[in-house]
Amino acid sequence: MLDAFADPELGSLDALQRTELSRGAWIDVLPGWLSGADQVYERLAVDVPWREERRQMYDRVVEVPRLLCFYGESDTLPLPILDEGREMLSEHYAEELGEPFRTAGLCYYRDGRDSVAWHGDKIGRGEREDTMVAILSVGEPRVLALRPKPGSVSGPVGSTIRYPLGHGDLIVMGGSCQRTWEHAIPKASGRIGPRISVQFRPRGVR
Template sequence: MGADLQGSLLDAFEDPGLGSLDGITRAELGQGAWVDVLPGWLTGADQVFERLVRDVPWAAERRQMYDRVVDVPRLLCFYEESHDLPVPILDEARDALSEHYREELGEPFRTAGLCFYRDGRDSVAWHGDRIGRGNHEDTMVAILSVGEPRVLALRPRPGNSAGPVSSTIRYPLGHGDLIIMGGSCQRTWEHAIPKASGRIGPRISIQFRPRGVR
């Protein structure tokens, strides 16, 4: 399993830690959807990346695609709410997010899904996290990124282009960056990690979700 990470100079000398969530900035997308972004929330992110590469039981999946079965272009691991996360700072991150969004979300973040994008060929297609309650309720998905930046792209779902933002927006996320998609975002917007050309380093995303949202 290759993981040729071009680390940041700061992360090389810092132990993993979390900054304040007070610096989050929110972008209103319209129709009740929004995203919060906080660059560099996790310090020592490259150390966390290396531990996740080493310690997570990564799995390669295959899925039906029309008339054939294809490889899922990324490695995956899912942690149920009863499971300790592989690096203690991730439990701390989940707790901090639960506290920060307690009034707005009304419940804690419970589960963690991990995706390992090994290079620019790994990706995820346009989708919303709409399995379970996210299909009919406002919810939140918080994504913490470690490793090299990759673009998380968002666009309105067909027929939902009304609002202050009506075109695709892109966030390059890595090295401890945090993004939260909230409100109606999973129903009225789609997100993706597009394939990328050139020499693209590996990235791991950690997605925190409330119970019953996938």
């Protein structure tokens, strides 16, 4: 545990700005939702039981280029502020989502070499149902890019949208976004600081 730690605070979700994409997909963005985000990053970097993961990629097994930790419905989240954030999101989106956010997946991008390829969160119900994934970012900003899934109709703002997320920023992907759009954290060159993302999801969505 780090001794020097200022109590973090979450702002109102009323300032979320929605962008309609295509085919029923949308995103909500709120910069700086979490104040004290740098201290939260420091605590998560130290206290979370991060693990490396290896996955089958065609004919070989490769290391996943980021560290991971998953908190299921019955797991205690590493900081109370994350419980508070999950509850606030569940209340704010209760009418649209129809259920609470239940789980939290954490990713640790240590530098610009860590990344995640283009994908949609479609394991489970997300493959066939509209759902939401809310991502809180702490640490240094990294670009989260979104693009229409190959073969789908392009969004109104071009083929790729890019958001530099960090320092307490929030993005929520909703509607058909996981099925009709893809998102990624591209590799980055230069001096890129570490970032941690916290992905809140409903039950049965990964």
